Each structure stands twice: as structure tokens, then as C-alpha cells.
Amino acid sequence: MKTQEVIIQAGRPERYYWRDLWRSRELLLILSMRDISVRYKQTALGASWSLIRPLATMLVMVFVFSMVAKLRADPGVPYPLMVLSGITIWTFFSNAFTQISSSVTTNANLVSKVYFPRLLMPLSAVAVSLIDFLITMVLFIIVAIWYAYVPDWHLIYMPLFVILAMLTAFAFGLFFSAVNVRFRDVGQLIPFLVQIGFYACPIAYSSREVAGKWFEKYYIMNPLVGIIEGFRWSLLGGKTHLNPQSLVYSVGITFVCLSLSLYFFRKRENSFVDDI
């Protein structure tokens, strides 16, 4: 083996950072597996929680918004399917976002005891929500069969929106994960943001309700609007409302925030130990 020389100096950017990150992919896998296998330890219902929660949320939504508030679904789409598709991608985003935000602090014991590329922590935090997402998709398929609903070719776009949701979660989560090290206020803030987001995004209702209103141009600046619309659109055969402009916002904001967050994280990561 060729001996490599490492130079440690204040403020010196790690020369081999991305190479080290790539070499640590096994560790990434193992950390992800750890989170997944620990997730439902000592629960009686185990992984079925990933089914129960979205199913229960969907039933409540259907009751409150469809039967009580009389919100309408997009034409030709059963309301429960519309809600469930929204919940599926939103839950994925919000879980990933929450877990990424707390990823550094939950791994505090590792940060202060061993060196590894710090980006592995937020990266591995996505795994659990990804598994949950896949399980919820199974639920969606079951409900879709119940309504005798068959998706069409739009489905091929679905993975793109999932990836976009993941990148957005990463863009925001990464920033908060670094801030969380210094200011634990983040732990209070995140659930609150997620709660607001649930109503600010077209989950229980169709964004068609917003179309044409004076605040639409602000509404679609929320990057999640485009992602949820797009995911639903691809899943429900293009019958739901999709404002292409909102997608432009989603992609644009995500990439700008992602670069800023990455820069911020890398700037901060060397001092994590001093603050944690």
C-alpha cells in the first residue's frame, strides 16, 4: 500500500475530502443499516408503524377535509388517493428533513471520538425515511387497487420527484444540522416548521384551489409545492393540477440552497467537536 501523507493545519481544507467520502461508502451503508435496524427495536408492531401512521393520517384527512370541510379533489381522482399521494411524498420529505437536521447531534458520541467525513451523518439519515417511503408506497398501491386505479406512463417521472424531494430535504436539513450543533433551538424549531409546512403545501387539498388567486405567485415559491404537485401528477396519470412554474422554483431554490448549505456545513464541520 502506498503511504499517504496527511497534513493537519488550522483552516486547511481537506485535500482528499471527496475522495475520502467516496471511500467511506461502506461506512455510509453500515451507518444507514444501523439506523434502519434500530428504528423499530422493542416495538410490538415493528415496521407496520410505517403503514399505520400514513393510513391513519389519510383517514383523518378524508374525514375532515372531504366530509366536513367539503374540499374537492381534482376531477377524475378519488379524494383519498389524492391525499395519500400527498402524504406519501410529504412524509418522506419531512422525515428526511427532521432526521438530517438532528443527524450530527444524535451522533455526538461519534463526532467527538473518531474521524470520518462528517457528511456521512446527514447522508445516512436519509436511509430510514427512504425505507418508510417505500413502505408507504405499498400502502398507496393497495389503496389504488381498492379504487381500481391504474397509473399510466406518467409514472416514469415519479423517481425524479422523489430524488428532488430528497435533495430539498438535504438542502434545508444540512444547514440546520450544522446550526443544531451550536444552537439546540433547532430541535424546537423543526417540528414547528414541519407542522406549518403540512398546511402550506398542497397535501390535504389540490393546488387547483390556489390557482388564479392573488397569492399564487407567492404560494408556488415554496419548493415543496412543485415537488408534491409533480409527484401527484406522475402518480395519478397527469390528471391533477401542476403549475410548471412551481417546478422551476423547486429546482432553482433546491440547488441554490444545496450549494449554500454544503458550503456552510464544510465551513463548520471542523469545529463541531468544540461546540457539541
Place this chain on the structure above:
Amino acid sequence: MSVITVENISKHYIIDHKRGKGSSSIRDAITHTVKGWFAGPKEDTDELTHEEFWALRDVNFSVEQGDRVGIVGHNGAGKSTLLKILSKIIEPTSGSVKIRGRVASLLEVGTGFHPELTGRENIFLNGSLLGMRKDEIKQSFDEIVAFAGVERFLDTPVKRYSSGMYVRLGFAISAHLNPEIMIVDEVLAVGDAEFQKKSLGKMRDNSASGRTILFVSHNLTAVQALCNKTLYFERGQLIEQGETNQVIASYLSKVARTRLRRQWDTPEEAPGNDLVRVHRIELVPEYPDNLTHIDVRTPMRIQFEFWNMMDRANLNLSLHLYSLTGECIFNVGSQSQPYGKGLIQGECVIPGYFLNDGTYTISVMIVKDTVTPLYNMEEGITFDVEDYREGVAWYGKWPGYVRPQFPFRVEALEPIIP
């Protein structure tokens, strides 16, 4: 060829002493900034005092390939900070380090062990955190399991392990790392004696194969057994380096001289309050011939002098001795007596063959009327008791806080008649 070159390494912390709770929240940060705008910088320093602290200062040394370097010094001398800098966990404030070769650092036994995961899963988790590849772990898996002796519990969550098993598994994994440079912090402080011996042997075998080892330990016996060179740190500075025996000898004699006395010449600068102020606290060891450090045989006198500012008061002294981990080992109180204004001296004698080897802290409390504490001098003196044994061929950590030599009679009652 030197594999580690450390040049002018310093690590600097700023400690904030905030009023009230030291919690750091966004609200605090905002209020401080806002107050700063309105009140100007002067008020701000009132509110928030910064204290500079150098964990390491201008440290220079280099390590040759195959060296086994011991690092000794008191708690807070900067040993762990140095290891963390070498392990890339923390960044130095200034200076540079050059390292040639693959480094594995072992700052903790079983880093990243997750209590819910099984022994098997944790071997892979810990191994890859320490930088092993999956195929390397697979290759030495059976050896690790055998070394730790946990075959039967491989699929049990480690939270059900006894602490001994946990430590053995953790060490076994790290013993099978294959780096060119190994950094080890206090790992041998845990585990039973037999396992320590096994681990020390394993580390010595490793170094025979040309591996470089950096080893921090409070156990000077272990450092002497393992290391050919030693660095001695004191308050963030490298005081001495060289041959192990030489450095350890001067470390021990220095400890005895410097740390055992604290004195304040005038009541104004002395710690205390309006009623009483501390003049001097000193630990006076009574060395048996030609010994220069405290070991388990050494009797000690603890002297404590304070100014009494009250006209007439019934006072007594209460002396606590704490272990390194903060447990109180004993508390001795003096008789309560009336005293007038002036300097008062108390002395307490700790006999030899009483304390076990370890680090201890003495605090002295001045009590009025046997119930009202007037002043408690916490962490008055911290001192080390070194190990000494005769006629014992065993080098594990002697258990317990005290090591008394109570009369222990053993005799043969009657021979077995075949």
C-alpha cells in the same frame, strides 16, 4: 524516518462565563448582539467575561517509525487534545502536523457501539468507523470473537452484555486493526487484569512488526512496560521528552514538588468570604528514604491555614477526600472549638498503606457551630498516589480506593494425611 512531525501546535479555547445559566441559545445570541448595539462594548464585557484557555501551546516533537511513545501528564495537561488533533477530530488553532501512513485512533473502547445492535452488527459498525474495510473485518471476524471470548453472545444486543464483555469486544476489534500508526487513549484503564495483560501483549506484538504507537495512560507501569519513548505534558506544554524511564522519573519528582502547596499571602487575594479566608493548603508527604514521589506507602500530612475574621466563633474543619471520578472516599472532622480573630492552622494525617494508587482531590470546609458551613474550599489540592508493590508478580490495576494492610493471618491447620 519520522512518521509524525508536529510543529508549533497550539489549541486555544475561549470560555464564556455568562451570567446565569451557560446555555447557548439563539435568544442569548440575539440579546447579546442587540444589547451590544445599544450599550456599547463596555457593558457587554460586564455581562460576558471571556477566559482564554490554551489546551496546547507551541508543541513540537517528531515520532520515528516503530517508536512506541508514551504520553504522560495530569488531567487537563493536553494529552487528549493532542491525540484528538492527531486523529483529525479537532482542528488546531495554529501550527501543523504531518503524518505519513494510515492512522487508527482508539480514544474509546467500542466507539459507536449501539446498545440495541447485536455483537455481530457492532463489530462491523465499530470496525468500519475505525477505518477497516468490510472484507478486512470479515477476514479477522473469527479472531476478534475468539479474542473477546463472546462466541455465545454474538447475536445478543450489546446492551445485555456485562461491562467486561463490552470492553473486551471493543478492544478485540481495535486490536485487529492494521494501521501503520496507532493512537491509543487510556484504553487499558478498563477491563479486568487478565484482559489488560492480554491487550498489552497484543499491542507489543503489533509494535514488533514496525508499527508506530502513541499511548496515553495514567498507568505509569503500563507506559514503562510498553513504550520506549515518553512525552511529558504539563498545562498544555511539552515539558520533557526522551527515554521512558528518565522522563517518568522526572515526572514523578516534579509532581511531588509543584502541585502540593497553594498559598495566598494577603487576605485580599485569598479565596473565601468576609468571615474566613484561606491562607494556605499544603500536602506534606513524609517520604521514606530517597523517595521523591508519593506512592501507596507514603504517609501524608495535610495542613490548612485560614484567617478568621470573626471575633469569637466556634469553628471546626471538615476534610473530604474525593476520587478522580468525584466519589467521596472519606470525611474527617476536627473538634469544634472557640477561636478569636487571627490565623488558624489545622493538620490532618493520612497514614501510609492506606490510599490505593490513583488521583485524589482534597477539599476543606470551615464549619461554624458544627452545622453552618462558612466556606468550602473545593478542589484544594489534587495529588497522585503512585503504585508500589513488592513480592507480587501481577501488574493489573489494584482494585478499590483504599489499600490497607490489615492483619491477615493464614496458617495451615492440619496436614492432609494420605
